[in-house]
Each structure stands twice: as C-alpha cells, then as structure tokens.
Amino acid sequence: MILVGYLFRQVLPPFGFGILVFSGVLLLDKIFDLMDLLMNKGVGLGIILKMFLLFLPTVLSLTVPMSALLASILAFGRLAEDNEITALRASGLSFLQILSPTLLAVLALCLLLIPFNAFWAPKSTGHFRSLYHQILKSDPLIRIEPKQFLSIQNVRLYARDVAPDRSSMRDVLLYQYGTDYSQRIFARQGRAKMENDALTLSFQNGQLTRFVEGKPKDVMQFRFDKYELSVPLQGPDSTRGISWREMTREQLKKEIRTRIQAGAPQGVVNAELQLRYAISFSPLALVILGIPLGLVLERGGRGVGFGASLGVVFGYYLLLIWGLTMAEKDSWPAIPALWMANIVAVVAGLALYRIKLNK
Numbered sequence: 001m002i003l004v005g006y007l008f009r010q011v012l013p014p015f016g017f018g019i020l021v022f023s024g025v026l027l028l029d030k031i032f033d034l035m036d037l038l039m040n041k042g043v044g045l046g047i048i049l050k051m052f053l054l055f056l057p058t059v060l061s062l063t064v065p066m067s068a069l070l071a072s073i074l075a076f077g078r079l080a081e082d083n084e085i086t087a088l089r090a091s092g093l094s095f096l097q098i099l100s101p102t103l104l105a106v107l108a109l110c111l112l113l114i115p116f117n118a119f120w121a122p123k124s125t126g127h128f129r130s131l132y133h134q135i136l137k138s139d140p141l142i143r144i145e146p147k148q149f150l151s152i153q154n155v156r157l158y159a160r161d162v163a164p165d166r167s168s169m170r171d172v173l174l175y176q177y178g179t180d181y182s183q184r185i186f187a188r189q190g191r192a193k194m195e196n197d198a199l200t201l202s203f204q205n206g207q208l209t210r211f212v213e214g215k216p217k218d219v220m221q222f223r224f225d226k227y228e229l230s231v232p233l234q235g236p237d238s239t240r241g242i243s244w245r246e247m248t249r250e251q252l253k254k255e256i257r258t259r260i261q262a263g264a265p266q267g268v269v270n271a272e273l274q275l276r277y278a279i280s281f282s283p284l285a286l287v288i289l290g291i292p293l294g295l296v297l298e299r300g301g302r303g304v305g306f307g308a309s310l311g312v313v314f315g316y317y318l319l320l321i322w323g324l325t326m327a328e329k330d331s332w333p334a335i336p337a338l339w340m341a342n343i344v345a346v347v348a349g350l351a352l353y354r355i356k357l358n359k
Contacts, residue, residue, distance in 0.1 A: 003088075004101040010075040011102060018067030018309075019060075026059045043135060054128035057121040058245075061279055064113065065316075068106060068283035070309040072290030073297070077305050080295045095353070099291060106287045113280040118249035126246035144169070144192065152199060154178060155231050159190065167192055172203060176229070183210040185227065199231040244272040270334035271327035278320070278338040285342035285349075286316065292352035316341050 034052055037043040079085050088098050144150055150157040160171035172190035176183050187206025192199060204226055212218040247255070252273045259266045289312060297304055323337035 003093075003098075007075075007101050008105070010079065011071045011105075014074040015067050015071035018070040019063055022063040022066045022070075023056075023059050026063060027055075030055055037135070047131070047135070051128055051131055054124050054131065057116070057124040058128075061113075061117050061121050064109070065279070065282040065286050066309070066313050068109070069286035069290040069312060070306065072102070072287045073294040073305040073309050075294065076291045077294035077297055085295065102291070103284070103287065106284050110281045110284050113283070114277070117276045117280050122246050122248050126242065129243075129246065152231055155229075157201070172206075174201070174203075174229070179213065181210050181212045183208060185209075185229070187227070195230075201229045201231065203227045203229070244268065247272070249273065249276060265330055267330035267334070268328045271324055271338060274327070274334040274338035275320075275324060278342055282316070282320075282342060282345075285345040286312065289345045289349035289352070292349055292355075296352060296355070312345075316345060319344060 031052075034048050038045060038048045076085070085098065089095070144157070144159065144162055146162045147160060148158070154177045156175040158173040159169035162169050169190040169192070170188065172185070172187045174185040174187075176185075185203060185206060185208050187203035189204040191202045193202075194200070203224070205224075206227065207221065207223050208227060210220040212220075244252070252269055255269050256266050256273070259269065290309070293308060293312070294305065297308055319341035320338070323332070323340045326332040327334040327337040
C-alpha cells in the first residue's frame with residue numbers, strides 16, 4: 001500500500017497538469033467564441049457558463065488520454081532518473097509488480113470512460129448545440145459578421161462592414177432562393193432588426209436582380225432607393241439536425257439495425273460507435289507506451305518528456321483519424337480500423353519494455 005500511495009503521488013500531479021494544459025489549448029478557440037457572445041452580443045453570463053460546462057466533456061474525451069500519457073512519461077522518467085526503479089527491483093519487486101498499481105488505476109479510468117464517451121459526452125454535446133441553436137434562432141443578428149456569409153432559411157447575406165450593434169451594414173449582398181424565382185440584392189447600406197419571429201432587412205441605394213426558375217433569359221433588374229425584405233424564422237429549415245457525435249451508444253446501435261434492415265451502408269455509424277470504445281481504452285494503450293518511454297528517456301527532464309508526449313499524441317491521433325476515415329468509407333471494417341492506434345501503441349510499448357529489460 002505504501003508503494004501504491006507513493007506511485008499515485010508521482011502520477012497525479014502531472015496528470016492534473018496535463019488536463020489543465022491540454023484542455024486549455026483545445027478550449028481556447030471556443031472560449032473566444034463564448035466571450036464574443038458575452039461581451040459583444042449580449043448573451044447572459046449564466047448561459048455562457050452553462051455552454052462552457054456543456055462543451056467541456058467533449059474536450060475531456062480527448063485530453064484525458066493525452067494527460068495519462070504525459071503523466072506516465074514524466075512520473076516514471078523521474079523515478080528512473082533518481083534510480084528509484086532500480087532500488088525497487090533490487091528489493092525483489094519485478095517490473096510487473098512495480099507497474100501494476102498504475103496500470104490497474106488506468107484500467108479503472110478506462111472503464112469509467114466507457115459510459116462517459118458512450119452516453120454523457122454525446123448528451124452534453126447535444127445540449128450544447130441545442131442551446132447554441134436556440135440563441136442563434138432567437139436572435140440571428142448575433143451571427144452577422146463582416147466579410148462572412150450568413151445563412152438564414154433560404155437567404156444568404158454578406159456585408160463588407162457591420163456596426164458593433166449588428167444592426168447597420170454597408171456594401172451588402174443578399175441571395176434569396178425560391179421555388180418560383182431567385183433574386184440577388186446589392187445595396188450600399190442595410191439595416192437588420194427582429195420583428196415578430198422574423199428578421200426584417202431594409203436596404204438603401206441598391207440594385208435587385210430577379211431570375212425566374214426554368215427561364216434563364218427571363219431576368220428582371222431595377223434600382224431602388226429603399227427595399228425591405230422579411231425572413232420568417234419558423235419553418236422546416238428552422239429545426240436543427242442531430243449529428244452522430246450527439247447520439248448515445250443505444251441510438252447508434254438502433255441506427256445500425258435500421259440500416260441493416262434497409263440494406264444501407266453502415267460504415268459511418270459503425271465507425272462512430274467503435275470510436276467511443278477505442279477512445280475509452282486509449283489511456284491504457286498510451287500508458288503502456290508512456291511508461292517504458294519515460295524509462296528510456298530517464299535523463300531528458302520535463303521538457304523532453306513533454307515533447308515526447310506531444311509526438312506520441314500526434315502519431316496516435318493521426319492513426320486514429322486515418323482509421324476513422326477508412327471505416328467511414330467502408331474501406332476497412334470498423335473494429336480493426338478504429339483500434340489500430342491502440343494496438344500500435346501497445347505493441348510499441350511492449351517493444352520498449354523488451355529493450356529496457358535487455359539493457
């Protein structure tokens with residue numbers, strides 16, 4: 001028990017440090033988006049905090065394996081550098097006895113990650129996207145940005161300059177698509193406001209070009225001093241689709257059964273389902289590689305250990321993405337494709353063990 005407590009005291013601090021660093025890096029872009037909603041677009045602080053907490057599980061699914069790898073490299077690298085591994089082996093303990101407390105703890109972590117990745121993280125992602133969709137649906141002005149296209153129902157809006165309050169625009173270009181005709185509007189100035197569940201767009205000093213469907217030569221064009229257009233926010237296009245990442249394990253299995261009965265390809269759904277399991281056991285695979293890597297790099301220090309962990313993470317997720325792509329295309333079966341990265345990490349770790357033991 002003394003050895004178990006001592007090993008945990010060596011592993012937990014770098015594991016926590018990795019969670020903070022890796023999560024902070026991956027969350028940085030989303031934090032900027034949320035701060036923009038808070039500071040510039042009037043969304044309440046309570047909603048922003050809720051959105052942040054809902055997005056956090058998605059990031060933790062990636063950063064927990066990365067942090068486990070970093071902790072194993074740094075902790076066991078330091079133990080080897082201080083000759084503590086040698087002292088433990090001299091006292092009669094085998095490598096397996098020394099490493100088993102850490103490996104068992106990581107295995108327990110993997111078992112916790114199965115329901116986390118299969119149910120909690122997808123539910124959290126779904127709630128985040130639903131909340132974000134409700135914000136944008138209730139106030140589309142939030143999405144108006146200079147030199148970026150905004151899609152609302154059958155309208156595409158572009159403005160070169162946008163006022164900070166998102167209501168005034170300059171050099172506006174709008175495309176509206178319909179079943180009978182489509183039209184293009186260019187105006188020097190424009191204003192946007194919300195009225196009765198509709199976005200009202202007012203244009204000044206512009207030109208309208210209307211195209212009749214099926215009649216390419218039937219074009220109407222005229223200039224205007226003022227033109228107003230109302231875009232209703234209700235309708236079939238106002239609902240939000242559900243992505244695979246929001247589906248729980250049971251929903252994915254149901255979709256697979258439906259596709260089997262319909263004779264449709266199941267590659268994308270099978271790939272997403274196996275990805276949940278592969279990511280759940282990735283901490284164990286990476287720790288099996290990280291421990292001997294730390295022993296081999298025993299005198300490298302934290303800088304070398306951190307750099308080695310980044311290199312391993314890059315290679316691991318490159319293999320994982322490659323396998324995911326091949327499985328989604330039905331080029332490879334989902335199980336070997338998504339578990340390839342874990343298998344390679346374990347094989348590389350066992351090879352490093354043999355190198356270390358044979359020294």
